[in-house]
Amino acid sequence: MFRTKHRSRRTPLIAVLAAAALSAAPLTFGSAPAVAGPRPEEGPPTITPTPHTEQRRTDRITITPAVTVVTGSKSDPAAVKLTTAALKAAGAQDVTTARHTPTRSDSLAVYVGGPTENPASAPALDALHTDGPSELAAEGYVLALGGKGAGRIVLSGADPTGTYYAAQSLRQILPHRKTAGATVRGLAVRDWPSTPLRGVIEGFYGTPWSHKARLDQLDDYGKHKMNIYVYSPKDDPYLRAKWRDAYPADQLAQLKELVDRARASHVEFTYALSPGLSVCYSSDDDLKALTGKFQTLWDIGVRQFAVPLDDISYTDWNCDADKAKWGTGGGAAGQAQAYLLNRVNQQFVKTHEGARPLQMVPTEYYNTTSTPYKTALAGQLDKDVLVEWTGEGVVAPTMTVDQAKRAKEVFGHSILTWDNYPVNDYATGRLFLGPFSGREKGLAEQLAGITANPMIQPYASKLALHTVADYTWNDSAYDPGASYTSAVQEAAGGNARVERALRTFTDVNYSSPVNSVAAPELSTLMKGYWTGSVPASRLKAAFVALRDAPATIRGGVEKGFAEDAGPWLDSAQAWGVAGIAAMRMLEEQHAGHTAAAWTLRQQLPTLIAKAKSYRYTELDGNKVPVVIGDGVLDPFFAKVRDTSNAQLGLEPQPTAATDLPVYNGNTADRMSDGDDSTYFWSSRSPKTGEGVSLDLGGQQPLGSVTVAMGKPGSTDDYLHQGVLEYSSDGKTWHALGTEFDGKATWTADVPSGTTARYVRVRATADQVNWLAVREFTVARPDRPTVSGRPAAADGSSLSAAADGVPETPYRAASAPAPGDALTVTYPAPHAVTSVTVLRPDDATASKAQVRLRIDGKWQTLGPLDGPVTTRPAPAGASADAVRLVWDDGSAAPVVSEVIVK
Structure with a gap:
C-alpha cells in the first residue's frame, strides 16, 4: 500500500505510521485437540471460523465403510470433491456419488x-427437523449431522459458495482415521459471514x-x-x-492459472x-489502454x-x-x-x-479528514464504485465503528478496508x-469488506491471516487469543x-502496530x-526452548514457512544460547562465584x-538486520549487564x-553502543515532542552532552528544530x-554541579526528515583519568581501562618497558574498601x-592474579x-x- 523510506527515496508520499496503541489480547496457552474431531460430550466440535450458531443433537452418525454422496445436477464440484476427501480421511473406503x-x-448418506x-437436500433436512438456508445471507450454509441407523449428513448452502463452506466445516468435524466405524455426535450448524468481502490484498512493496x-x-x-484476493x-x-504494456504470454498464462485456482x-x-504514475486522466488513448488491459x-x-491511485x-x-x-x-485531482474511473x-x-x-x-487513502480531494471524489465518482481505505493511519492500530461511519460520510461511498496488517x-x-487485533466488534456492518495486506513472506503470513479470516467471518464471536491458538x-x-x-x-515475533505487547x-x-x-529455572527453560524451537519448527512445519522465517529462526x-549463558552467569554471581560469572559475562x-x-x-x-523480541531481549540483557555491574562495583550503563x-532493526540501543558506525533510525519523521532519550x-553529575545525528546516505536525518533537556525524575524537564x-x-556544555538521571533530545516542531542518531553520549565530570604506558593499540585507548564498560578493554600495543605503569586517577580522594582488576x-x-x-603515598596491595583480582584496601583508607x-x-x-569500591 505504501512505500516507506528506502535508499533511493523513490516514494512520492512518505506515509505517517500510527503509533502502536492497543493492548493485545493475551495469549491462550492451554492445550486443545490438535486434529479436528469430536470433542468431549459437553461441547461442540471445533469449527473455524467460529459459526454463528451450532447445536449438539442427541443422535449420532457413523462413518460406514461405504458412503453414498447424493448430489444434484448443480452441486458445487469443489464441495463434492472436498466432502469426498473428508469422508475418506475419516475412514470410509468406498465413497460413491448418486442422484437419489x-x-x-x-x-x-451425505447430501x-x-x-x-x-x-434432495431439502427433504433430507426435513427428516432431521432442521431448517434450510433460505433465510441466510449470501454464502451462508446449513450443516446437519444425525438421523437413524448410520444417519445422514446434509450440506446445504444458500448458494454454491455456501455449500463449499459447509464442506470446509465438515472437514474439521470429521475425525482422521484409517478405518471406518467412527461415530460422530449429531450437530446442527447454521452459519453465515458477517463481512460480505473477506480476504487478502497482495499490495506490498518488495x-x-x-x-x-x-x-x-x-x-x-x-x-x-x-472470498477475495486482490x-x-x-x-x-x-x-x-x-x-500500458501487454503481459508476456508466459506471465499471462500464470495469471490465468491463478484465476482458475x-x-x-x-x-x-x-x-x-x-496507472497513476504516468496516466493522463483526460486522454482517450490512456482510457483505451486501461480498458484494453482489463479486457485481456x-x-x-x-x-x-x-484501479489503485495510491502512492x-x-x-x-x-x-x-x-x-x-x-x-x-x-480538488482538481x-x-x-473520478472522470477517468467513471469512464x-x-x-x-x-x-x-x-x-x-x-x-x-x-x-488520500488514510484518515477521515475532509479535504478538497475527498470532497471532489465523493461528489463526482459513480456511487457503485467501492472506495478502499486504510483507517485512521496507514497502519491503523485501531479501527472503530465510528471511524468506519465517518469514512463512509467523507468518501461518500461504500468502504472496503485495505487493512495494513500484517x-x-x-x-x-x-x-x-x-x-x-484492535478492530471493534460491529465494524463489519459498516463495511463492504475487509482485505488484509500480508507480509512479504507468504507462508509466514498464514498465521495472522488465519485470524483475519476468523474476524471477518464472525466478528461478534472473535477472540484474538483463541484464534491465534487455533492458527x-x-x-x-x-x-x-x-x-x-x-x-x-x-511469541518473540508477536508485537506490531496492532499488538503493542512484545513477547x-x-x-x-x-x-x-x-x-x-x-524461579531462575523457569526463565532458563524458556531460553532453552527458544534455542531448540527453530530446529523443531524446521522439521515439523511446511517448508515454505521455514524458508520464509529462516533468518528469524537463526x-x-x-x-536462546545467549539467554542460557546469561542465566548461568546470574546463577554463578548469585552463588558468589565472581570469576566464573566474569568468564560467562565475557561470552555475552x-x-x-x-x-x-x-x-x-x-x-x-x-x-x-532481523529483529525478534523487540523491546524485550535487549532490555533483559542490559539488566543482566547492570546486575553484574552492581555486583562488581560498577554503575549502570546508559x-x-x-x-x-x-x-x-536500527533500534535505540545503537545510539549508546559506543560505535559511531551504527545508529538508531526512525521509520518516519518526528512530530513535535518526540525524540530520543x-x-x-x-x-x-553531568558533563558535556553530545548528540551525533545523521548518517552516510541520509545526512539530513537530524532534528533541525529541537532541544536538549535533562531531568531527575523523568517528569520535570x-x-x-x-x-x-x-x-x-x-554538543552542550553543562553548568558545573548539574545532576540528573535522564537526558533527552526533543523535537520542538514537526520535522520533515527522519531521525538518525549515531551516538548519544553524556560525559561525567567525576570519571577518572587514565595515564601511563605502554601505549594503547590501534582501536583501543588508555581510558578504556576505567570507563565503566568492561567489554571495551585497554589493550597495549607492546610489552611494557621497565618502570611502565598504568595509573587511574580520580578527581578527589574518596573512601576505598577494595580494588578489583578485570582481565580477559x-x-x-x-x-x-x-x-x-x-x-x-603509594601502598602495594598485592599482585594481579588471574582474570579477576580483588585486593582489599587498608581499613579506613581514602585514596x-x-x-x-x-x-x-x-x-x-x-x-x-x-x-x-
Whole structure:
C-alpha cells in the first residue's frame, strides 16, 4: 500500500505510521485437540471460523465403510470433491456419488448442495427437523449431522459458495482415521459471514510472492472461508510502471492459472491496475489502454477489477491537458480521477455482464479528514464504485465503528478496508506473527469488506491471516487469543511438540502496530524473574526452548514457512544460547562465584552480536538486520549487564529509548553502543515532542552532552528544530542551552554541579526528515583519568581501562618497558574498601603489582592474579589513584576494567 523510506527515496508520499496503541489480547496457552474431531460430550466440535450458531443433537452418525454422496445436477464440484476427501480421511473406503437417496439405512448418506443445487437436500433436512438456508445471507450454509441407523449428513448452502463452506466445516468435524466405524455426535450448524468481502490484498512493496506461493495462498483462503484476493503487488512492473504494456504470454498464462485456482476455491480474483504514475486522466488513448488491459484479463476469467491511485503525486500532472481541464490542487485531482474511473465503470464494467463492482484506492487513502480531494471524489465518482481505505493511519492500530461511519460520510461511498496488517514492507526486519487485533466488534456492518495486506513472506503470513479470516467471518464471536491458538495449532499440523516450538517462536515475533505487547510469554517470565516470583529455572527453560524451537519448527512445519522465517529462526536460536549463558552467569554471581560469572559475562557480547548478525535480503539486495523480541531481549540483557555491574562495583550503563517507530532493526540501543558506525533510525519523521532519550541508571553529575545525528546516505536525518533537556525524575524537564542550530552534531556544555538521571533530545516542531542518531553520549565530570604506558593499540585507548564498560578493554600495543605503569586517577580522594582488576580469560600473562595512593603515598596491595583480582584496601583508607606497575618481562597487558569500591 505504501512505500516507506528506502535508499533511493523513490516514494512520492512518505506515509505517517500510527503509533502502536492497543493492548493485545493475551495469549491462550492451554492445550486443545490438535486434529479436528469430536470433542468431549459437553461441547461442540471445533469449527473455524467460529459459526454463528451450532447445536449438539442427541443422535449420532457413523462413518460406514461405504458412503453414498447424493448430489444434484448443480452441486458445487469443489464441495463434492472436498466432502469426498473428508469422508475418506475419516475412514470410509468406498465413497460413491448418486442422484437419489439410497434406500438402505445401514450406510451413511451425505447430501451436498442447497436448494438451487440439489433438490434432495431439502427433504433430507426435513427428516432431521432442521431448517434450510433460505433465510441466510449470501454464502451462508446449513450443516446437519444425525438421523437413524448410520444417519445422514446434509450440506446445504444458500448458494454454491455456501455449500463449499459447509464442506470446509465438515472437514474439521470429521475425525482422521484409517478405518471406518467412527461415530460422530449429531450437530446442527447454521452459519453465515458477517463481512460480505473477506480476504487478502497482495499490495506490498518488495519481493513479490512466487507463483507457487500464490496458488497455495488461494487454496488457504478457500479453506478459511475468505472470498477475495486482490492481485496488486507493487513491484509487478505490468501493474504500475508498464501498466500500458501487454503481459508476456508466459506471465499471462500464470495469471490465468491463478484465476482458475481462485475460482475453484470460491475466491474472487481481483486485478488491480495502477496507472497513476504516468496516466493522463483526460486522454482517450490512456482510457483505451486501461480498458484494453482489463479486457485481456477478462478474457482469462477475471471478473473483478480495481484501479489503485495510491502512492502517487496529485499535485504534478502527467500531461498539460489535465491541468488545462481541471486546474490545480487536491480538488482538481479528485475530479480528474473520478472522470477517468467513471469512464472505466461505464464503458467497461457496465458493458461486461457478470463483472463485479469496480474498486478504487484514493490518493488520500488514510484518515477521515475532509479535504478538497475527498470532497471532489465523493461528489463526482459513480456511487457503485467501492472506495478502499486504510483507517485512521496507514497502519491503523485501531479501527472503530465510528471511524468506519465517518469514512463512509467523507468518501461518500461504500468502504472496503485495505487493512495494513500484517504487512511488513515498512519494517522488513520484522515478522508480524500475532493476531488481528484492535478492530471493534460491529465494524463489519459498516463495511463492504475487509482485505488484509500480508507480509512479504507468504507462508509466514498464514498465521495472522488465519485470524483475519476468523474476524471477518464472525466478528461478534472473535477472540484474538483463541484464534491465534487455533492458527498455531493448524500450522503445527497436529504435532504437540511442534506447536510448543511455534508458540515459543511466534511469541518473540508477536508485537506490531496492532499488538503493542512484545513477547507476552517471555516478557512475563522475565518480569517475574526480576521481581522474584518466577524461579531462575523457569526463565532458563524458556531460553532453552527458544534455542531448540527453530530446529523443531524446521522439521515439523511446511517448508515454505521455514524458508520464509529462516533468518528469524537463526536469530531466535542464537538469542536462546545467549539467554542460557546469561542465566548461568546470574546463577554463578548469585552463588558468589565472581570469576566464573566474569568468564560467562565475557561470552555475552559475542553471543548477542551473533544473535543480531542475521539478515533479510530485500528485493534490491540490501541486507536488513532481523529483529525478534523487540523491546524485550535487549532490555533483559542490559539488566543482566547492570546486575553484574552492581555486583562488581560498577554503575549502570546508559539505556537509550525512543518514542518513534524504528526502521528495519536500527533500534535505540545503537545510539549508546559506543560505535559511531551504527545508529538508531526512525521509520518516519518526528512530530513535535518526540525524540530520543538516555536513562543514566541513577542520579549523577553531568558533563558535556553530545548528540551525533545523521548518517552516510541520509545526512539530513537530524532534528533541525529541537532541544536538549535533562531531568531527575523523568517528569520535570530543564533545557540545556539553546535550541539546535541546524547542525547534525550538537554538543552542550553543562553548568558545573548539574545532576540528573535522564537526558533527552526533543523535537520542538514537526520535522520533515527522519531521525538518525549515531551516538548519544553524556560525559561525567567525576570519571577518572587514565595515564601511563605502554601505549594503547590501534582501536583501543588508555581510558578504556576505567570507563565503566568492561567489554571495551585497554589493550597495549607492546610489552611494557621497565618502570611502565598504568595509573587511574580520580578527581578527589574518596573512601576505598577494595580494588578489583578485570582481565580477559585469555590475556592474563601480564604481571603487575596493584598499588593504591593514600594521602599522597603509594601502598602495594598485592599482585594481579588471574582474570579477576580483588585486593582489599587498608581499613579506613581514602585514596585518589590506583596504579598497576608492570613487572619486568611482562607480556603486553590487557585490562578490561579497574574498579574501585
